[in-house]
Amino acid sequence: MADIPKTVEQLRAHVKALTETIGERSVAVAANLKRAEQYIVSFYRNKGICVHTEPYSYGSLTVANVVAEIVFGLSPRKHFLIGAHYNSVAGxxxxxxxxxxxxxxxxxxxxxxxxxKEAFMDLAVTFVSFALEEPPVYGTRYMGSRVYAREAKKQKKKLDGMICLEMVGYSCDTPGCQDYPFPLMFLGYPKRGNFIGIVSNVRSRKFSRSILKAFKKNTSLPAVKLTVPFNGWILPAVRLSDHASFWDCGFKAVMLTDSAFYRNPHYHLPSDTQDTLDYVFMAELVKSLEIFFNNEGK
Ligand SMILES: [Zn+2]
Incomplete structure (x- = not known):
């Protein structure tokens, strides 16, 4: 199924294009936000995948969520969404x-x-790249994921689960390099940062269990699940991304993450650069996601 070397090469090229060719993608450099949007749109077009943009206003700017879709079967039984924001913190x-x-x-x-072409599957997967997530937009109605989730709720869209990708490229392998929010550090979670975290709320427990079950089949990428009550309001660190917008609109959603500042010392710093990433770790995540969709589509 997976081709790890080819995937590593593709991942490197995307990260290079976004961080080096384009660079900072914040509201302070709006032209680069537009370039990132165009990069994503052209990628899908070149691959022959259906794509469109959903523009909205933020102050004097017009930004856009990019929405692509792959459908297997004539009237798919299951609908999933993979979301990720494409902007970066200023600086x-x-x-x-x-x-x-x-x-x-x-x-x-x-x-x-x-x-x-060859798969007999019964599944639809929507890929949404959200325009804005980082401050000063974070927590406001202008977050790309809030704009999208609000509209999806209004249209009563069928969605069996949303998977939010939030910082999925950093690993560390020395014991103690992985930290946890209080009070989780006492609960016996792994001390090395070589796993992908699956963060879920109570409503999404079953969905996150099916993700974990699939991910366990990929023995090259350990997965660790964390379920938080009250949509994560008691542990604010677990709300820090686009999945929370879907939780708040009543959808099932999980966040897949390397755990951000609990692992990555470059969090929100100019040193968050392409050379610090672990591309094999990322490629293994692509493989785990393939296993999940393959399970669900059968
Ligand atoms: Zn982020």
Missing amino acids: TVGADDNASAIAVQLETARRLSLWK
Whole structure:
């Protein structure tokens, strides 16, 4: 199923394009936000994957969520969404946050599009790249994911689960390099940062269990699940991304993450650059996602 070397090469190219060719993708450099949007749109077009943009206003700017879709079967039974924000914090090129996630999103789409012809599947996967997530937009109604989730709720869209990719490119392997929010550090979670975290709320427990079950089949990438009550309001660190917008609109959603500042010392700093990422770790995540979709589509 997976071709790890080819996937590594693709992931590197995406991260390089977003962080080096384009660079900072914040509201302070709006032209680069537009370039990132165009990069994502052209990628899907070139692969023959259906794509459109959903523009909206933020102050004097017009930004856009990019929406692509791959459908298997004539009237798919299951609908999933993979989301990731493509902007970066001002003053940073955002390799882990969040070029890593866009790279995994695009590569997962490419992989799925390859199975399309021969697969007898029954599944629809929507890929949404959100325009804005970082401050000063974070927590406001202008977050790309809030704009999208609000509209999806209004239209009563069928969605069996949303997978948010938030910082998925950093690993560390020395004992103690992985930290946890209080009070989780006492609960016996792994001390090395070589796993992908699956963060879920109570409503999404079953969905996150099916993700974990699939991910366990990929023995090259350990997965660790964390379920938080009250949509995560008691542990604010677990709300720090686009999945929370879907939780708040009543959808099932999980966040897949390297755990951000609990692992990556470059979080929100100019040193969050492409050379700090672990591309094999990211490629293994693409493989795990393929296993999940393959399970669900059968
Ligand atoms: Zn982020």
